[in-house]
Amino acid sequence: MKLAEALAERADATRRVEQLRARIVSSARHQEGETPAEDAAQLLAEASEVLGSLEDLIRRINRTNAATDLGEHGTLTDALARRDVLRLRHSVVTSAADAAAGTGERGYGRQLRSELMMLAALPVAELRGQADALARDIREIDVRIQRANWEVDLLD
Incomplete structure (x- = not known):
């Protein structure tokens, strides 16, 4: 199997x-x-x-x-741990970028000049780039894991 x-x-x-x-x-x-x-x-x-x-x-x-050895990724267990952490890291970076950009926030833009202006405390574009790189890394490691799943026989 x-x-x-x-x-x-x-x-x-x-x-x-x-x-x-x-x-x-x-x-x-x-x-x-x-x-x-x-x-x-x-x-x-x-x-x-x-x-x-x-x-x-x-x-x-x-x-x-x-x-199961996956070469540069260590064992399959190591790769699974890496993928899980990459997913968490991607979630954190994406949430940070969304928060800094004001995504999903109602009334983010000023209606009147007298209202306070909201400023991003984090570099949104840089965070989006990091999120894209993390998503690519997740896809690559997931492909290696899936390939191993279909090539490796279950041990007794």
């Missing part, structure tokens, strides 16, 4: 657990004399089984990520 397939299975198992959780909660109590729509104990047992399989799958994915 390829790593990408395991990641899809992990997502499916996570969704399945959430669905089972919701069904367990709705069936956990019922009125006296009524029969619950589903057997909460059976659903709980099924959730436990899915969670056990999910734990095994996550362990295998993590082992594979740690053992």
